[in-house]
Structure formats: C-alpha cells, structure tokens
Amino acid sequence: MKDVYILAVETSCDETSIAIIKNGKDVVGLEVYTQMDTHAMYGGVVPEIASRMHTEAITLVLDSLLKKTGFDLNKIDAVAVTYAPGLLGSLLVGIEFAKTIAYVYNKPLIKVNHMVGHIYANNIENNLEFPLLAMVVSGGHTELVEMTGDYEFNLLGATLDDALGEAYDKVAKIIGVPYPGGPNVERLAKDGNVCYDLAKPVNDNTLNFSYSGLKSNVINLVHNYKQRGEDININDLAASFQYVAIDEITRKIEIALEQKEYKMLVLAGGVSANNYLRDEVKKITNKYNVKFTVPKMLYCTDNAAMIGAAAYPLFINKQNIADFSLNAKSHISTIE
Numbered sequence: 392m393k394d395v396y397i398l399a400v401e402t403s404c405d406e407t408s409i410a411i412i413k414n415g416k417d418v419v420g421l422e423v424y425t426q427m428d429t430h431a432m433y434g435g436v437v438p439e440i441a442s443r444m445h446t447e448a449i450t451l452v453l454d455s456l457l458k459k460t461g462f463d464l465n466k467i468d469a470v471a472v473t474y475a476p477g478l479l480g481s482l483l484v485g486i487e488f489a490k491t492i493a494y495v496y497n498k499p500l501i502k503v504n505h506m507v508g509h510i511y512a513n514n515i516e517n518n519l520e521f522p523l524l525a526m527v528v529s530g531g532h533t534e535l536v537e538m539t540g541d542y543e544f545n546l547l548g549a550t551l552d553d554a555l556g557e558a559y560d561k562v563a564k565i566i567g568v569p570y571p572g573g574p575n576v577e578r579l580a581k582d583g584n585v586c587y588d589l590a591k592p593v594n595d596n597t598l599n600f601s602y603s604g605l606k607s608n609v610i611n612l613v614h615n616y617k618q619r620g621e622d623i624n625i626n627d628l629a630a631s632f633q634y635v636a637i638d639e640i641t642r643k644i645e646i647a648l649e650q651k652e653y654k655m656l657v658l659a660g661g662v663s664a665n666n667y668l669r670d671e672v673k674k675i676t677n678k679y680n681v682k683f684t685v686p687k688m689l690y691c692t693d694n695a696a697m698i699g700a701a702a703y704p705l706f707i708n709k710q711n712i713a714d715f716s717l718n719a720k721s722h723i724s725t726i727e
C-alpha cells in the first residue's frame with residue numbers, strides 16, 4: 392500500500408503544534424511552540440492571549456517544520472486538526488489554518504478529538520492491542536475508557552466533579568506554587584513524606600472518580616494551620632495530596648482489571664507525564680500481568696504528532712471527514 396502522509400495541527404490550549412506523520416506511526420517532523428512562559432506570568436492560561444499567540448505563531452511553526460524536514464506539502468494525503476475539547480478561540484485558530492491548507496492542496500480535512508489523540512500517542516512507539524483499558528487524565532478529563540478496536544469506545548467511568556490535572560493545579564494555587572501547577576506539585580512531592588491526613592475520595596466500587604472533596608480537604612487543612620499560626624511543610628502536603636489522588640486512580644484501574652481481561656493498559660493525557668503516577672500504575676499492571684504503555688514525555692503533553700496518529704485510522708476508514716463548516720467545541724468526552 393502507498394504510504395500515507397498526514398499533516399496534523401493542534402492548538403487546543405497553549406501549545407501551537409504541527410506534525411507530519413507517515414502511516415500513523417512515523418513522526419517525520421514535529422514542532423511544538425509552547426506559550427507556557429507567557430501564561431506563567433498570569434498564574435494560568437489566559438484564553439484571549441492564547442488565541443492571539445496561536446495566530447502569531449502558526450505560520451512560523453509550519454515554516455520551521457518544512458525547513459527542518461525538507462518535506463514537500465504536495466505529498467500530504469490529508470490534513471488533521473483538533474476540533475475539541477479545548478479553548479474555543481485557540482481551537483479555531485488551528486481549525487481555520489487546517490481548512491486553508493486542505494483547501495489549497497485539495498486534501499480531505501479530518502477532525503480529531505484531542506483526548507483520543509492522547510490515547511493514540513501510545514500507538515506511535517508501541518502498538519495498541521485490543522481490548523485495552525485507557526486511563527485518560529488531563530486538566531479537563533479523568534476517564535476510564537475501554538477500547539475493543541480502533542474508535543470502538545465504551546466509557547466505563549469518569550470524574551463526577553474535578554479532573555485529576557485540575558486538582559493538581561488547584562492544590563498548587565492553594566499552597567502557593569506557580570503555574571504550571573501539576574509538574575511543580577510533583578516536584579515538591581518528591582522531597583516530601585505522606586504525613587498529612589487527607590480523607591480519601593468517596594470509597595465506592597464504581598469506576599467513577601471524585602476530586603473536589605480532596606481539594607476542599609487541602610483548602611481546609613491549610614486554613615486551619617494558618618489560623619493556628621502553624622507552619623505547613625509544603626513538600627509533605629504535596630506528597631500527601633499526590634498519594635491520595637493517585638491511589639484513587641490505581642484503585643479504580645484495579646477494579647476494572649478484576650472485571651474483565653484486557654491485553655493492555657494505556658495511560659494518556661497531560662497528567663500521564665507524572666512519574667509517580669506512571670510507577671504506581673505500572674505496579675498494578677505487573678500484578679495483573681497486563682501490558683502497560685505510556686507515551687514518552689514529548690508525546691504525553693499536547694502535541695500534533697498524537698493528532699496525526701489518531702487521524703490515520705480515520706483516514707483509512709473514511710471517518711470524521713469534515714467540510715469547511717467545521718466548528719470548535721469546548722467540551723466533549725473521549726468517546727464522542
């Protein structure tokens with residue numbers, strides 16, 4: 392079969408990224424321009440600034456990709472773009488850009504769900520083997536998803552309130568740690584001991600999650616210590632939070648693995664960059680003798696290579712082909 396080259400565009404949050412992917416697996420080239428330093432000055436992503444910076448960066452990112460790879464755009468077979476979920480203004484910059492390339496080169500436009508992209512990031516260096524269990528953890532999603540084949544999803548459980556990444560980011564704010572919260576809380580936790588008593592989330596046996604109680608617990612604890620004029624060891628608090636937060640993930644994965652046999656456990660989404668989470672999930676998969684994959688760091692955080700990887704089966708099966716009326720959506724689940 393002829394090789395398939397997909398140009399993929401990702402602008403859902405604060406990274407402007409474009410990639411060229413061959414046959415859904417080979418990353419011919421990947422550029423990621425991050426706005427993190429700018430948003431750090433404001434303590435979090437400012438949507439208006441994010442979309443303006445995408446507009447300024449996107450043609451330069453493509454230019455740089457083509458210069459580095461020497462790739463001729465006439466060779467592309469399709470253009471893939473993240474259309475949801477994410478910041479509307481940011482998504483729209485990528486969508487309009489992708490439409491333009493698809494129009495000029497007369498190629499199909501494929502719409503890709505960002506969260507599915509995070510799952511398919513695991514197909515770049517490994518091969519997805521079905522049935523699999525995907526634990527999707529990002530700033531907006533905490534979902535346990537079963538996949539019985541390419542684009543065959545069953546949602547087994549999801550957070551009832553805050554997402555795991557959101558909990559990390561909120562705890563970072565409470566303990567006065569700068570943006571980006573997640574990686575900084577992980578760094579603090581590395582030098583801390585689990586010694587603060589934080590109540591575990593609702594101890595039920597469903598596959599749903601809940602993080603707002605844990606967050607409130609941290610807020611109350613900090614408040615009480617301050618009122619008493621006592622110091623808090625933020626390393627220990629970060630470690631105590633992380634222990635409870637990740638224990639909930641491994642506990643639910645274990646329940647799912649007890650219920651059905653899976654070939655593989657896939658970790659996906661921005662929080663999968665967390666080494667403690669990776670290690671703890673790996674222990675569970677070892678116990679159940681299930682293969683474990685997690686993308687390398689570059690493909691864990693937002694990038695266009697994963698969008699190209701997720702677009703490949705769609706291209707082959709002629710699914711999700713969009714026309715020029717394609718619009719952005721801010722909130723959708725992994726399985727939509």
Ligand code: KG4
Nearest residue numbers: 529530531556573574660661662664665693
């Ligand atoms: O997937 P992603 O880049 O963007 C969304 O689609 O949300 O995920 C970003 C989230 C943020 O909440 C960030 O704090 C969290 O992932 N995150 C981490 C780590 N790296 C990123 N959380 C904990 N530990 C990390 N090392």
Ligand code: ZN
Nearest residue numbers: 529660661693
């Ligand atoms: Zn993401």
